[in-house]
Amino acid sequence: MPIVSTQHIDVAAGCLPTHQLLNVDGKRIPDEELDHYLKDLKEADLADFLRDMVVLRRMDNEATALQRQGQLGLWAPLLGQEAAQIGSVRATEDDDFIFPSYREHGVAWARGVKAEDLLSVWRGAQASGWDPNEVNIACQQIVIGSQALHAAGYGMGIKFDGGKQVSVAYFGDGATSQGDVNEAMVFAASYQAPVLFFCQNNQWAISEPVHLQSRTQIADRAHGFGLKTWRVDGNDILAVYAATKAALNHARNGLGPTFIEAVTYRMGSHTTADDPTRYRKNEQLEEWKAKDPIDRLVKYLHEMGADVQSYEQRAQNAADELAAKLRAAITTMEDPKVEELFTNVYSEKHEPTERAARDYLGYLAEFEGGE
Structure with missing residues (x-):
């Protein structure tokens, strides 16, 4: 795949601030707009966030290894995007309906989808993996951006029925260049439907850097459709959680659709069929390793004086348990x-x-x- 030169690209700064409530050193940063949405978070909730992200990273690593061993046909890694997924999904209500892309393994798992059911799809043992109506999350969408239209239509249905749920669409930065995503925002804005469009800007649309397809912030695009929009540090789980709470509250109260751009980084490959060393430099990985979402939360818990060792041990135990289940399930999974x-x-x-x-x-x- 050819590498496109980016030497002379001029990217505008964008019109929205990037909210960060937790810096890379684990220091809490006050935020006048979003602090309100953290008032009910307890230390136990932060410990749960840590557990979720550690388990999710282990699941991702196990799935990648299983694919390399020939047990899965393909896998789309999410390494580095744990805070964007866990922080956002933990802010939703149980009856909010989610429409994911193919990388939201953590969102599906946190919603109650069994990890082995997630893997069964990528193994080819099942066509879809789970019943969406049981967990209020649609099956993973492979066609890029199509789930945004599904979410917009579902949100319009909520609006017509007078419901209080919110329809949530997840997609990556590359999908924002797809017609489906833009059309979905048009319809959601026109009908003032309760829809949250959640973009995980992981910097790469396969091998294409984000600044090639967007000369300004992605959040500016949604702002242009008239959506209430936030841009957050996607590796800061507090900022992601708070912004998602704010966006859901706005949509739930009949104020129209919302959009979040979570700025993160895809530390692994696009899929296990991809070789990212062909199009990105190792220096970028080293830069983003310093922004790791799990390390950042651990540092914050230390700042709080929490018993971090016990929380980390609990998280590790949960990750080990999940890994054992996955290994057992993959060896007994029947082919269709x-x-x-x-x-x-x-x-x-x-x-x-x-x-x-x-x-x-x-x-x-x-x-x-x-x-």
Whole structure:
């Protein structure tokens, strides 16, 4: 894949501030707009955030290793984006409905999706993995940006029904250049639907740096559609949580759709089929390692005088337990039967699909008994 020269690109500063409530040294930074949304957070909640991020990082590492061992067909790593996912999803209400992309493994897991069900999709053992109505999160969307339209339509339904839920769409910086995302913001703004568009700006749309597709902040695009918009440090779990609370509150109270740009960094590859060393420099990784979301929260807990060692041990125990479950599940996971490829394609009897099934199964039967 060719590398596009970025030497002469001039990126405007953008019109929105980047909220940061916790700096890289774990120091708390007052924020007049967002501090209010942290008033109910207790030390125990912060310990839960730490546990969630540690477990999520372990799940991501295990899944990557399983793919390398041939147990998964593909995996989309989220290393470095733990705070953006956990901080935002923990701010939602249980009846808010979420529409994720293919990288929101942490969002799905925090919503109650079993980690082994997440992996089953990437193994090819299941078509979707879970029942969205049981956990109020749709199955992962591979087509880039399509979930934003789904979220906008769902939000319009909430508006027409007079509900108090919020529809939440997750996507990356690359998806903001897709027509679907922009059309979704148009419809959500036109109908003043309760939708939160959550963009994890991890700096890379596969091999394309974000400043090639956006000469200003991504948040400015949403601002141009008339959405109430926040831009936050995506590696600061407090800023992500507080901004998400603010955005959900705005949408829930009938004030229209909202948008959050969480500025983070994809520390791993785009997927396990990608080689990021071909298009980015190691110096960038070293720079972002210093902004690690887990280390930052640990430092903050130390600043608070918390018993960090016990919290870290609890998190490690939970991560070990999850890893053991994943290993056990992947070795016992049954492959789907060939005929299941044709089931549940249509809700009613569909002759072309049935004919295709007969033809394909007949073709496979020709090889039965052969060497």
